[in-house]
Amino acid sequence: MPTTPRAPAPGDPLIRLADVSRVFPARSRQGSPVTALDHVDLDVRAGEVLGVVGYSGAGKSTLLRLVNALDRPTAGTVTVAGREVSSLSERALREVRRDIGMIFQQFNLFASRTVWGNIAYPLTVAGVPKDQHRERISELLHFVGLADKAHTHIEQLSGGQKQRVGIARALATDPRILLADEPTSALDPQTTGEVLALLRRVNEELGITIVLITHEMEVVRTLADRVAVMEAGRVVELGDTYDVFAAPQHPATQRFVSTLVEKGPPPRALQRLRERHDGRMVTLSFRDGDATPADVFGAFIERGVTFELVHGGVEDVGGRTFGHLTFSLTGDDAAVADATAYVATLVELTTPASPREAS
Ligand SMILES: Nc1ncnc2c1ncn2[C@@H]1O[C@H](COP(=O)(O)OP(=O)(O)OP(=O)(O)O)[C@@H](O)[C@H]1O
Numbered sequence: 061m062p063t064t065p066r067a068p069a070p071g072d073p074l075i076r077l078a079d080v081s082r083v084f085p086a087r088s089r090q091g092s093p094v095t096a097l098d099h100v101d102l103d104v105r106a107g108e109v110l111g112v113v114g115y116s117g118a119g120k121s122t123l124l125r126l127v128n129a130l131d132r133p134t135a136g137t138v139t140v141a142g143r144e145v146s147s148l149s150e151r152a153l154r155e156v157r158r159d160i161g162m163i164f165q166q167f168n169l170f171a172s173r174t175v176w177g178n179i180a181y182p183l184t185v186a187g188v189p190k191d192q193h194r195e196r197i198s199e200l201l202h203f204v205g206l207a208d209k210a211h212t213h214i215e216q217l218s219g220g221q222k223q224r225v226g227i228a229r230a231l232a233t234d235p236r237i238l239l240a241d242e243p244t245s246a247l248d249p250q251t252t253g254e255v256l257a258l259l260r261r262v263n264e265e266l267g268i269t270i271v272l273i274t275h276e277m278e279v280v281r282t283l284a285d286r287v288a289v290m291e292a293g294r295v296v297e298l299g300d301t302y303d304v305f306a307a308p309q310h311p312a313t314q315r316f317v318s319t320l321v322e323k324g325p326p327p328r329a330l331q332r333l334r335e336r337h338d339g340r341m342v343t344l345s346f347r348d349g350d351a352t353p354a355d356v357f358g359a360f361i362e363r364g365v366t367f368e369l370v371h372g373g374v375e376d377v378g379g380r381t382f383g384h385l386t387f388s389l390t391g392d393d394a395a396v397a398d399a400t401a402y403v404a405t406l407v408e409l410t411t412p413a414s415p416r417e418a419s
Contacts, residue, residue: 073103073139074237074269075127080136081293082122096122097133098293106236109263109270111284111301113277113316118290120273124239127271128160129153141236158186161230161268165242167222169214175201175225176210182232200228204258220251227258231266238262240272244279256282277320281305281377289313305375306347306382323384324412325371333370339388340396343372343410344403347382351406359406363399365391386412 082097096119104110114120125131126138129145138145140156148156169178179197188196201207204224214222223243230238240259244252260283262268274280280287280301287304289297289312297310308317324343325333333341344356360367367387374383389396403409 074106074141075102075104075271076137076139077102077123077126078137078139080126080133080138082119082126082131083134095293097126099136100293100295102288102295102298104237104269104271105286106269107263107267108285109259109272109283111280111287112271112273112290113275113280113287114290114312115275119293120290121241122293123290124162124241124271124273127237128157128162128239158233159235160237160239161233161235162239163223163226163230163241163243165245167219167226167246169222169225169229171214174211174213175206175217175228178214178225179228179232182229186233188233196232197228200231203231203261204228218251219247220254223247223251223255224258227255227262231262231268236267236269238268238270240270242273242275245274245276252279253282259283275316277305277316281320285378289316302348302377302380302382305377307345321375321384322372324386324410329371330412333386333388337368337370337388339366339368339390340400341370341386341388341412342400342403343384343386343412345382345384345408345410346374347407348380353385355406356403359402360389360399363391363395363402365389365395365399 077100080097080100081095084094084096086093100123112120112123122131126133127140129138129148132146141159143152143156145153145156170181173181176197179200180193183193183196197210198207201210204227206221206224206228209217209221214225217225243259244255247255256279259270263270272279272284284301287297287299287301288295289304289310291312297304297308297313304313305317305321308314323345324330330341346353357367367389369385370388371386372384374381389399400409
């Protein structure tokens, strides 16, 4: 094991942003100042993986730079492990930064050094005596699965191997926090899966809290316990990953979730479905703890309503399921009306609308 496992008190904020703003001055005389972060309140709990999603320019990188004190807020406070970093001296900040590892989309390794040399670097900077390097580096290499690559030069490694070196380097000084800035965006899907599995071990086996910036909802679904959605410098939604996927509230969140999960048939599919089915089309959204599809089928059957599943499926997030299922219902008009009215008391019921209908 490369780092000492810790038992964080679950739920304690390890990082706290309180009413944080970061305004960058105008780049030119005619330009206006840029508000990269706008009154952000955010707690990161000890031991969790927090996914931060948002489109380009939403403020995600600025937020990470404030946490590791590479930048300071214009207003508000940033507290890491109980210390308000916004007011610390450069010397005190070095100590705080020792508690924070960071990995990047483009790995940011020394291309001219070996794997060993890259992992040794933060140990040297932190003043760890040379005679302790060998044991520590070899533990780290085993942990990330690169024990046979110690003396390989970085440029001879695949992208996934480079990110493993990045993770080993980030863990070298035994941090409590890992900041991950789009760590899999440069990787193919299979390698992404391997790196995410390694990050899961970093979190679960070593108790390291991870803040993960990404625009890929699959990454969030795989790794994050909670999700913060950012738009225009604000956190517009924050919740458990399951809740965010099953019932996204903010339009920005709905757009992100729809990249993985469709709430109903998209307009063109709906048009084709309407050509083939003349029944009443309804979309039912099931969540853990709600009524089950079997309850709903029973309600249709009791009322003599015929139902056909025409679109949708069941999703799994962290072992909990939800689904949006679209049915075509046929039968006596009054029976269909009665059945849909009753089913709407059991689960969320919507009528899929084409854009023309919706506008
Ligand atoms: N040093 C800077 N000077 C001026 N403006 C900046 C600076 N750094 C960031 N910004 C601006 O702040 C806003 C937020 O940028 P930030 O890099 O935090 O967004 P992001 O969500 O990380 O985007 P991306 O996914 O593209 O990295 C953007 O409008 C950006 O242009």
